[in-house]
Amino acid sequence: MILASVAQDILRAVLQGMPPGTVYALIALGFVLTYKTSGVFNLAFGAQAYISAAMYFQARNEWEWGALPAFVLAVLLVAPALGLLLERLIFRHLRTASAISKLVVTIGLSVALPNLFELVIGFEPVAGRTPEGLVPNGNGPPFYDPFGVYGWSRNELTQMAVALLAIAILGAIFRFTALGLAMRAVVESPRMTELAGVRADRVSAFAWALSSLFAGLAGVLIAPRFNTLEDIAFFELMVIGIAAAAIGLLVSMPRAMLGGLAIGIVIALSNTFLPRWADGRDWLQPLVDNFTLALPFLVLFGILVFSPRIRASTEAADPLAGVDPPPPQSAALTRSSVLTLATRVFALLVLAVGGWWVFTQADTSWIFLVTQGVIMSVIFLSITVMTGMAGQISLCQGTFAAIGAFSVYQLAERWEVSVLAGALIGAAIAAVVGSLLSLPVRRLGGVWLAVATLAFAFFFDAVMVRQTWVGAASLLQGTRVPRPTLGPLDFASDKTFLVLCIVVLIITSVVVIQLREGTIGRTLRALRGSELAAQSIGINPARARLIAFATSAFIAGLGGALLAVQQKNVNYDQNFAPLAAMFWLVLVVSLSARTVEGAIFAGASFSLFERSILRNIFGLSGKWRFVLFGLTSIQYARHPEGLLEYGKRRSTAKMQARIDRLGSGGDQDLDDGTDRSAREVSS
Amino acid sequence: MSALLEAREVTKSFSGIEALSKVTLEVGAGERVGLIGPNGAGKTTFFNCLLGVINSDGGSVQLGGTDISSWPVHRRAHQGIGRTFQRIELFSDTSVREHLLIAERIRRGTGSFFRDMIGLGRAHRDEIEACDRVLDLLGLADRGDDPIESLSLGEGRLVEVGRALMTDPQLLLLDEPSSGLDRQETALLARTLRTVQEQRGFAILLVEHDVELVAGFTERTYVLDFGRLIASGSTADVLADPVVRHAYLGDMEVPT
Numbered sequence: 001m002i003l004a005s006v007a008q009d010i011l012r013a014v015l016q017g018m019p020p021g022t023v024y025a026l027i028a029l030g031f032v033l034t035y036k037t038s039g040v041f042n043l044a045f046g047a048q049a050y051i052s053a054a055m056y057f058q059a060r061n062e063w064e065w066g067a068l069p070a071f072v073l074a075v076l077l078v079a080p081a082l083g084l085l086l087e088r089l090i091f092r093h094l095r096t097a098s099a100i101s102k103l104v105v106t107i108g109l110s111v112a113l114p115n116l117f118e119l120v121i122g123f124e125p126v127a128g129r130t131p132e133g134l135v136p137n138g139n140g141p142p143f144y145d146p147f148g149v150y151g152w153s154r155n156e157l158t159q160m161a162v163a164l165l166a167i168a169i170l171g172a173i174f175r176f177t178a179l180g181l182a183m184r185a186v187v188e189s190p191r192m193t194e195l196a197g198v199r200a201d202r203v204s205a206f207a208w209a210l211s212s213l214f215a216g217l218a219g220v221l222i223a224p225r226f227n228t229l230e231d232i233a234f235f236e237l238m239v240i241g242i243a244a245a246a247i248g249l250l251v252s253m254p255r256a257m258l259g260g261l262a263i264g265i266v267i268a269l270s271n272t273f274l275p276r277w278a279d280g281r282d283w284l285q286p287l288v289d290n291f292t293l294a295l296p297f298l299v300l301f302g303i304l305v306f307s308p309r310i311r312a313s314t315e316a317a318d319p320l321a322g323v324d325p326p327p328p329q330s331a332a333l334t335r336s337s338v339l340t341l342a343t344r345v346f347a348l349l350v351l352a353v354g355g356w357w358v359f360t361q362a363d364t365s366w367i368f369l370v371t372q373g374v375i376m377s378v379i380f381l382s383i384t385v386m387t388g389m390a391g392q393i394s395l396c397q398g399t400f401a402a403i404g405a406f407s408v409y410q411l412a413e414r415w416e417v418s419v420l421a422g423a424l425i426g427a428a429i430a431a432v433v434g435s436l437l438s439l440p441v442r443r444l445g446g447v448w449l450a451v452a453t454l455a456f457a458f459f460f461d462a463v464m465v466r467q468t469w470v471g472a473a474s475l476l477q478g479t480r481v482p483r484p485t486l487g488p489l490d491f492a493s494d495k496t497f498l499v500l501c502i503v504v505l506i507i508t509s510v511v512v513i514q515l516r517e518g519t520i521g522r523t524l525r526a527l528r529g530s531e532l533a534a535q536s537i538g539i540n541p542a543r544a545r546l547i548a549f550a551t552s553a554f555i556a557g558l559g560g561a562l563l564a565v566q567q568k569n570v571n572y573d574q575n576f577a578p579l580a581a582m583f584w585l586v587l588v589v590s591l592s593a594r595t596v597e598g599a600i601f602a603g604a605s606f607s608l609f610e611r612s613i614l615r616n617i618f619g620l621s622g623k624w625r626f627v628l629f630g631l632t633s634i635q636y637a638r639h640p641e642g643l644l645e646y647g648k649r650r651s652t653a654k655m656q657a658r659i660d661r662l663g664s665g666g667d668q669d670l671d672d673g674t675d676r677s678a679r680e681v682s683s
Numbered sequence: 684m685s686a687l688l689e690a691r692e693v694t695k696s697f698s699g700i701e702a703l704s705k706v707t708l709e710v711g712a713g714e715r716v717g718l719i720g721p722n723g724a725g726k727t728t729f730f731n732c733l734l735g736v737i738n739s740d741g742g743s744v745q746l747g748g749t750d751i752s753s754w755p756v757h758r759r760a761h762q763g764i765g766r767t768f769q770r771i772e773l774f775s776d777t778s779v780r781e782h783l784l785i786a787e788r789i790r791r792g793t794g795s796f797f798r799d800m801i802g803l804g805r806a807h808r809d810e811i812e813a814c815d816r817v818l819d820l821l822g823l824a825d826r827g828d829d830p831i832e833s834l835s836l837g838e839g840r841l842v843e844v845g846r847a848l849m850t851d852p853q854l855l856l857l858d859e860p861s862s863g864l865d866r867q868e869t870a871l872l873a874r875t876l877r878t879v880q881e882q883r884g885f886a887i888l889l890v891e892h893d894v895e896l897v898a899g900f901t902e903r904t905y906v907l908d909f910g911r912l913i914a915s916g917s918t919a920d921v922l923a924d925p926v927v928r929h930a931y932l933g934d935m936e937v938p939t
Contacts, residue, residue: 511800518804519794522785529774533843536734536772537786537850538760547796 012150013268019156021264022163023222027241028248028256029170030214035250037183037207040091040102041447043454044109045215046238050231051117052079052216053223057131058123067134075216083212087205094637095204100393100446101637107395108586111579112630114231115623125230133224134158159221166217167257170210174253183207232579239458242451243300249309263299267292293462301455304448305440339655359495367494369607371566374501377603379559380588381508381596382552387585388593389521390548391528393450396437396457398581400553401560403430405570406471408561409481419484423561427554434553435546442542445531457578471572481564491565501562508555509596515551524548583626590632592642601644605629687712687886688854693732693742695725702728704910705742710854715880715887717897717918720907721930726890727769729907730858733888734766735759747853761790765852765885767843769859773831780827782842783814786849817845820879837868841875848879854886861893869893873900898922906930 027045034042052074059070086109094102118124133139133155142151152160174180182203185193194200218241219234226233240263247259270292278288358370379401386394407426411417417425441452465471483492484500491497515521523544526534531541564570574580587606592598610622632643639646686709695703703725710716720726732739735756743752751759774782787810788794798804818824821841826834834842840860847855857876861869873896880887891897897904897918904921906914908930914921921927 514802514804515796515799518799518802519788520796520799520804522781522788523794525777525781526774526785529777530772532736533768533772533774533846535756536760536766537846538757538789539785540755540757551796 008149009272010269011147013272014265015147015150015152017265017268018261019152019159019264020222020225020267021261022160022167023218023260024237024241024244024263025257025260026163026166026214026218026221027238028244028260029167029253030211030218031238031241032245032248032250032253032256033170033207033211033214035245036253037186038087038091038095038204039099040094040106041099041451042211043103043106043238044086044113045106045211045241046235047110047113047231048079048082048212048215049219049222049237050114050229050234051082051219053131053219053234054114054117054123054125054229055121056220057129057223057229058121060131061129067132071134071220075213075220079212079216080209083208083210083215084205086212087208090634091208092201092204097637098446100391100450101640103393103447103450104585104589104636105634107393107582108590108630108633108636110231110235110630111583111586111633112627115626115630119621119623119627125228127228130226130229131220131223134162134220139224155224162217162221166214170214170253173210179203179206232577235579236458239300239454240296243296243303243455246300246303246307249303249307263296267295270295290463290466294459297455297459297462301440301452301459304444304452304455339652339659358498364494367498368566369611371494371498371501372563373604373607374498374505375559375562375566375603376584376606377600378501378505378508378562379556380584380599380602380606381512382554382556382559383585383588384512384593384596384599385515385548385555386552387589388595388598389516390524390545390552392545392548393446393585394453394549394552395450395578395582395585396453396460397552397556397584398576398578399457399460400430400434400556401563401581402460402465402471402570402572402576403433403553404557404560405481405564405572405576406465407557408564409471409570410469412482413480419482419565423484423558423565426561427557430557430560431550431554434549437553438546438549439542442545454578457581461578465572471570481568481570483565483568497566501566504558504562505600508558509600512555512596520544520547520551583629586633587629589636590629590643592644594641594645598642598644686710687714687747688733688888689743689745690729690733691743691745693729693739693744695728695732695737695739702910703732703739706907706910706912707742708905708912708915710886710888712853713884713886714903715901716889717901717904718888718890718907719892719894719897719904723909724907725910726907727858728910730856730890733856734764760850763851763853764856765847765850765854766856767840767847767858767860769862771836771839771843773839773842775831777831778827779823779829779831779834779842780811780814780818782831782846783817783849784810786846787813790850814845814849817848820848820882821845821875836863837872840864840872844876844879848883852885854888855880857887857889857891859891860889861891861896869896876900894922 027049031042031045034040034045055078056070056074059065059073060067065073090105090109091102094105135154135158139153139155141153143154144157145151174183182193182198183206185196185198186200186203186207193203218237222237223229241260244259244263245256247262248255248257250256274288274291358367362370379397382397382400383394386392386397404423404426407429408419408422411422411425412419437453437456441449444452483490483497491500523534523539526537526539527541527544535541560576563575567575570576584602584606588599588602591602591605605625610625615622635643635646641649688708688710690706690708692705692707693703694701694705706725706729708716708718708729718726718729728737731737733744735751735754735758739752743750745751746759746762746764749762751762754762774785784806788806791810794804815824815827818827821844823838823841823845826838831839831842844855860872860876864872876887877900887901889897889901901918903916904914904918905912906921906924906927913930914924914927916924
């Protein structure tokens, strides 16, 4: 009897898990498709799904179109067109770029595209507004109940039918057409395939259109399940899809499909059985409640860490990539001491005038923004360490910052630890978490490290934030954080607090510069250049990575704690959620991840750009900053040094030419050595 | 007296196929030894086993009497194994001197987080002088400040040698140093290597395709074929051995 009821429960869970499972399979397939045919690990996939879903909603609910024309528009027209555009305008030109710069480009797109779409179409995510499914009365009562244990609704049936049809068509294309074969060849090397007489760009464009269609299809099919139609939901959906694709080691399409189904079913199973198992065990309750949410991220993280085949499958690099000319040498940056001095004097003047204005003229809201900019600069310095120095893309910097913020809240609220001490302890805790995280991922590089940190960020987001000892209270009673006092100084005043933040920023900047010029910086540069060669001179990569992770996490944690203190609240969702942290990366990378001033400019842009330039000068919506910086980060593939450095080099070259002309060409042969050392110090 | 490097019966197979079968090789202190063999003979696999890039399935590797078989690459480097690469591996965005400076700093082991923080992490004068001495030795004295990207392949390989020298190796493993170089560049490299080696007195194990270079450079030579050692002895004898000629050289004229 008991066995029979368990079997029934299992069957019910399987049936329940199948509809979302087929959608995950769609996502996984679309993802693998572009990864296989263009070597792009497309983190903008979720954004593509979101755009189709929102388009469908807009057509159905705002323009009151029927289901079929809305479907044709959103899935059959908009989605493939978007894929074609992305391929034609961006990824075709990046074919030989490194996998990591392609990844950065897709991260930029994932920030820019949803906002651009919302601005162009005039769509606003509103809670509770989601489109109906493809069929009328889709979420209605069970429609078809094959075994008498669980009835699929009409929506669920449509999901499965449409998804399976799409998968069957894709399978046929791959198996029976010349195009399918060409798609498989293109991924090895577009240029070599071209030598064999295949139009690689056409094949790749077709793959992008197809993959984008899958994204759109999955988006429209899954949308009725979401409470709010917003990009984060689709981004998370994509990460689940990546987990499914990881089950197929990111190359096998059939296994990616089965992986998607399996994840859907396992989620349903754990939803059924975990609560029973934990029944009566109170201490397990919080973990059990969130386990299902965390499951895909745990799977993804586990596969990346434990599968030697993924580790070994280093990025699909074009064998002909090496024939591209090397990037412009930084020697082009060399400038005379006159120009260096002039720049510094100018910078000091700007700082002096800015400081005078902030401390004597600005109103509270401007001081708030400036303080936020200073704190964000501190946080962004953690990206300077991680990405600029160690050359690693980490997508969990927001998590490190959140750890600092939650620590300061918990310490102040529960143990009445002084806030400043709490901030330092919080940063130390973040550093410990960072070090621990660096251990399992120590063998991962490039794209895999980025994805593993993304999985960690989502795991923290789904599970840890809800624990009472981390931030659970935030959902109920808010995470209030007091302002610190230090002896006679009370930082409750915004101006005093701003001074404190500036001091922290200066100290952090100096430390980062010292590290960069010191042993650590040089060790990391060596590792970035060639891990093999670095090891051969006795560098221990795991140890160097651990130091980079710990330092970066400490800085992020410190900044996060300061941010919470400034806002007097942790505000996790608004400040530190995984998508917010992706925007940080985009911002820093598009300005300059290599220099300290890059981080400071990024901090200023983060808080001041919207109000001072977008709104006051152009009268534009704040969303434009996501679009602008997201699109700017695309140039990372060409100019990894960032917009700031690039612009500086260009303008320096121009200015230098003018100075040289004025100086009758006499000082063209300035001593190289002194110039270079001056430049290194100046950044 | 035991040899500097003793590899005993090193065995490695990849998914059932034996790439190395009980290869035994010795290099004495200050000696120049060659390792040759046709493509696929297992030279690179053996090299990687010596360096710790891959772990052997059986056998042992000893350096100066210490068993280093299970050590990771960087620890073997500290123990005194330096290397160069067949496809040069340099640190991009870094000057020539920086390549040597980082190796010097790692050898000294004086770098630490806290020294960095208080500004003691920058290059010291004596470190720079040590690097410049080696650059001078390699004929790169005036290239110290140049970005690494501006160097030719031959110069790049010399930088690799210099970088390895900064770790003060007892044994330098050279992985096909002549690949990609023309005859003149190869000759220059061989001359430079010889001068440096005579001054510093380290041992060299040379894995090479270029028989001419091996013949002129090494005292003893080992020959691998299909993962087995088929000959060893003085270089002249080995290159004259009909078995070796058949397996590797075909009907090629052996220069003496």
